[in-house]
Amino acid sequence: MSHPTVDAYPGVAGVVAAASAFVRFRPGLCALRVAGRSREGRPLYVLSVGHDRPRVRNILVVAGAHADERIGGATAMRIAERVAREPQLHAGAGAAWHFVLCLDPDGALRTEDGPAVRRTPAAHFRHAYRPPADEQPEWAPSIRAADDPLPESEALLALIDELRPVLQCSLHGNDIGGAWAQVTRELPGLSEALGKICAERDVPVQTGTYDALYWRVSGPGVYAMPAPGERSQFDSLPEDVAGSTWIRPHAYGGMTALFEVPMWASAGIADSAPHPEPGRALAAAAARLRAQTRTTAALLDRARATAGDPQLLRIAEGLITMAPRVADEWEALEAAPPVPLTRAHVAALDIAARRMPLRAAGTLRRLTPARGAPAQEADRLLTTWSADLTTVHATRWLPVPSQVDTQSESVLATARLLLG
Numbered sequence: 001m002s003h004p005t006v007d008a009y010p011g012v013a014g015v016v017a018a019a020s021a022f023v024r025f026r027p028g029l030c031a032l033r034v035a036g037r038s039r040e041g042r043p044l045y046v047l048s049v050g051h052d053r054p055r056v057r058n059i060l061v062v063a064g065a066h067a068d069e070r071i072g073g074a075t076a077m078r079i080a081e082r083v084a085r086e087p088q089l090h091a092g093a094g095a096a097w098h099f100v101l102c103l104d105p106d107g108a109l110r111t112e113d114g115p116a117v118r119r120t121p122a123a124h125f126r127h128a129y130r131p132p133a134d135e136q137p138e139w140a141p142s143i144r145a146a147d148d149p150l151p152e153s154e155a156l157l158a159l160i161d162e163l164r165p166v167l168q169c170s171l172h173g174n175d176i177g178g179a180w181a182q183v184t185r186e187l188p189g190l191s192e193a194l195g196k197i198c199a200e201r202d203v204p205v206q207t208g209t210y211d212a213l214y215w216r217v218s219g220p221g222v223y224a225m226p227a228p229g230e231r232s233q234f235d236s237l238p239e240d241v242a243g244s245t246w247i248r249p250h251a252y253g254g255m256t257a258l259f260e261v262p263m264w265a266s267a268g269i270a271d272s273a274p275h276p277e278p279g280r281a282l283a284a285a286a287a288r289l290r291a292q293t294r295t296t297a298a299l300l301d302r303a304r305a306t307a308g309d310p311q312l313l314r315i316a317e318g319l320i321t322m323a324p325r326v327a328d329e330w331e332a333l334e335a336a337p338p339v340p341l342t343r344a345h346v347a348a349l350d351i352a353a354r355r356m357p358l359r360a361a362g363t364l365r366r367l368t369p370a371r372g373a374p375a376q377e378a379d380r381l382l383t384t385w386s387a388d389l390t391t392v393h394a395t396r397w398l399p400v401p402s403q404v405d406t407q408s409e410s411v412l413a414t415a416r417l418l419l420g
Helices: 013-024 072-085 104-110 121-127 151-162 189-203 245-252 278-306 310-332 343-367 373-392 400-419
Strands: 030-037 044-048 057-062 096-101 166-177 180-183 214-219 222-224 253-267
Touching: 013 044, 013 072, 013 104, 013 343, 013 400, 030 343, 044 072, 044 151, 057 072, 057 151, 057 400, 072 096, 072 166, 072 373, 096 343, 121 343, 121 373, 151 166, 166 343, 166 400, 180 189, 180 400, 189 214, 189 400, 214 343, 245 253, 253 400, 278 310, 278 343, 278 373, 310 343, 343 373
Parallel strands: 057 096, 057 166, 166 253, 180 222
Antiparallel strands: 030 044, 044 096, 180 253, 214 222
């Protein structure tokens, strides 16, 4: 079903087709249903594996929360196959598994116009579609007004209320870095399990991350949500984890674990040695971010007249507006860092500083007509900036089967730790 030797991401339709065939072969154990619809009316499919019995412990796995992170559907199907083949993962554990095959199919389909097979970073950023935070289903409840919810968020929250999962697993894929996890509750043993899984597969464990710099370190590569009232993120980020869909399982005694796996691995984000000059390095990253943002802002001014997609225009404007605030925060980190800054922390922040203008340039490229000076300039920026990023951070492509294997084993290890 999951074609583990193919170095390509399956599309949304392909994952649903695989799930449909999977259910036909195991009609007594598996079921496929629609749990809601997207903003554009696309079905939100849920694949269930395991018998619904009294006092069953439900595990919910969510794929496709971010449109440009394409690994989740393949991982969900891999886990479903493992669970179906191994009764100790369902009947033997008193558990049933439920897989949201793609939480944002509208956005995912916009990303699918890029190459599914092994790609270059320039091609990735050229085609990746990343909606603003208030249109990302997991984050939207923490940002949007209560009377203006996303239907995808509402469907997920309703599913959580129905299943009352002991564990919700959210499948994500960072473009450059390593494997890591965020948990809303401590889970002893997870860091050791993740480290073993990654060591066996030659995947770096990310010991420094932009996303979780303010989270508590539960162990190498595992970050635990801060206590209520503690700072959880940079001020420039609009979302709030306390209002996200990650927290809903807490109402039923459950927890959420988010799993990241990279497209391109970079060993630098695993280096836990103290950085000798973090202030100087972060100042350089901030200066570059401001300079590249000025370049993309100028390109936006040129592209605005022919921009035909208001959503893409909003994304580009949001990235260009946020970047200077991000740069200011990073420069201030040296004076009051939440943790001693290691080489891994600085590497992760530098990657994020380079990624933001690349996302803006990719979005602008999609806004511009295929021919013309703005399109040529966007292509040049994508090529040049991507080459700089991959050279500085010594990246290597992690084949899709390896991404799936690392992420699926991490989820299964987490479930075993929780279920006992």
